[in-house]
Amino acid sequence: MSKATVLNRLHREAGARMVDFGGWDMPVSYGSQIDEHHAVRRDAGMFDVSHMRAVDLRGGPPAPRDLLRYALANNVDKLKAPGKALYSCLLRGDGGVLDDLIVYFMREDWFRLVVNAATTDKDLAWLSALVHERASQVTLEPRDDLAMIAVQGPQARAKVWAAIAGSEAVAAALAPFTAATLSSPQFGELFIARTGYTGEDGFEITVPGAHAEALWTALRDHGVAPCGLGARDTLRLEAGMNLYGQDMDESVSPLESGLAWTVDLASSRDFSGKEALAATKPARRLAGLLLCDEGGVLRAHQRVHTDSGDGEVTSGTWAPTLARSIALARVPAAVADGAMVEVEVRGKRLVARVVKPPFVRHGVALVS
Amino acid sequence: MNVPNDRRYVDSHEWIKPEPDGTVTVGITEHAQAALGDLVYVELPKAGRKVALNEACAVVESVKAASDVYAPVAGEIVASNDALTAKPEAVNEDANAAWLFRMRPDDAGAVGRLLDAAAYSKLIAEA
Known part of the structure; x- marks a missing residue:
């Protein structure tokens, strides 16, 4: 039995096609997923991301920061100003990726993590063990009481200002990857972060569950298009962003998953997985593929033939902004950007070019 | 779902419409297009196959x-709707009109033994 977010009733009333995603009953699309994709690239769209879990870390300084300094592969000490966010992997001791997450530094006694839906229980067990070993004064609170709505697109800001009284005053000055809180008379205590998973500007807004329907409805009434997981996937792939469980998981190193930029091996800080990663040399890398031939669509698990050996597509799709097929693929490390490869698509070998993601940013194609 | 009475159906969600010249036209049903979502590519059989x-x-x-x-029946392909190659979304817009291919059945009686509209409607209602 799938779990339902507090917005489930509104999705069903809107006629959404629903699917199980990470144990949650979620909308794939409300009509055409390509139309929803374009709404985000050209105007503004919103996603129910309440299946993702906010987890608050609290405790007397410096305990929360000390714990995260060890728990996260990225360096939490990059977070100096309150509200600042950081993308990071959570690594096992052997360097396998337990999850990818965003950590927000709000105060020295309050950090917030936002983790993936399917990995929430595993992450909490892992973090609880670390707390028990290293920082027993830190408390971990999964915020099941909160819902989350991502509003994305070039018109997202203006539509959020119109839908949420007081939002402009607290959020207009937010730099990318920062967050602020707002006590809204309409919608309760909001946590507004200038983050997203689409390659467009916008916000991820955390709202008390009791106010989520009202916020969703207000945004919709201000012209923000409801969008499902289908569009979310094509948007994130065009933006060159990984999906946990598909592009990386516990069996692969972040250094073979396009995430070396998030792994801080340079500083003297010790963190979970560091020793294992420092001791190995990546044999593979995650590359972007742009399909050159007609004849199908790139999909996960298709075999990739290169001059340096075989690889595999980890995520593939039709890219509506580019009107062609794109993919992320794990290939031998020697395969350079610009190389031509062949992908097995339903028994045929189709030619694709290796490119450096992202494919699209802020509505603009970066590859051709 | 619009399930027209002028044609037959199979449980893999194709529709089969008998034509006056003894050929049949084949497409996918509205139910199938809705489940698939936005179509972006079609590959059609060549005439004579x-x-x-x-x-x-x-x-x-x-x-x-x-x-x-x-293939909902055995036979020979006599035509394919090549216009779909450039416009696969026509199937989403009207699956009952956007045919994929036309074939001449080996057994002229085969089509009459497929599901009628009522039986197919019942099938998708139970799915």
């Missing part, structure tokens, strides 16, 4: 997934 019953003879790919289309 002989196909067996249930042989995969066309492919429709949506953003989400690739799906084979099966």
Whole structure:
């Protein structure tokens, strides 16, 4: 039995096609997923991301920061100003990726993590063990009481200002990857972060569950298009962003998953997985593929033939902004950007070019 | 779902419309297009190809997934709707009109033994 977010009733009333995603009953699309994709690239769209879990870390300084300094592969000490966010992997001791997450530094006694839906229980067990070993004064609170709505697109800001009284005053000055809180008379205590998973500007807004329907409805009434997981996937792939469980998981190193930029091996800080990663040399890398031939669509698990050996597509799709097929693929490390490869698509070998993601940013194609 | 009475259906969600000249026109149902979502690629059989019953003879790919289309009867392909190659979304717009291919059945009586509209409607209601 799938779990339902507090917005489930509104999705069903809107006629959404629903699917199980990470144990949650979620909308794939409300009509055409390509139309929803374009709404985000050209105007503004919103996603129910309440299946993702906010987890608050609290405790007397410096305990929360000390714990995260060890728990996260990225360096939490990059977070100096309150509200600042950081993308990071959570690594096992052997360097396998337990999850990818965003950590927000709000105060020295309050950090917030936002983790993936399917990995929430595993992450909490892992973090609880670390707390028990290293920082027993830190408390971990999964915020099941909160819902989350991502509003994305070039018109997202203006539509959020119109839908949420007081939002402009607290959020207009937010730099990318920062967050602020707002006590809204309409919608309760909001946590507004200038983050997203689409390659467009916008916000991820955390709202008390009791106010989520009202916020969703207000945004919709201000012209923000409801969008499902289908569009979310094509948007994130065009933006060159990984999906946990598909592009990386516990069996692969972040250094073979396009995430070396998030792994801080340079500083003297010790963190979970560091020793294992420092001791190995990546044999593979995650590359972007742009399909050159007609004849199908790139999909996960298709075999990739290169001059340096075989690889595999980890995520593939039709890219509506580019009107062609794109993919992320794990290939031998020697395969350079610009190389031509062949992908097995339903028994045929189709030619694709290796490119450096992202494919699209802020509505603009970066590859051709 | 619009399930017209002028044609027959199979449980793999193709429709089969008998034509006056003894050929049949084949497409995918509204139910199938809705499940697939936005179509972005189609691959159609060439005229003259002989196909067996249930042989995969066309492919429709949506953003989400690739799906084979099966020959609902044995026979010979006589035409394909090549306009779809440039405009696969026509199937989403009107699946009952956007045909994929036309074939001449080996057994003229085969089509009459397929599901009628009422039986197919019942099938998708239970799915």
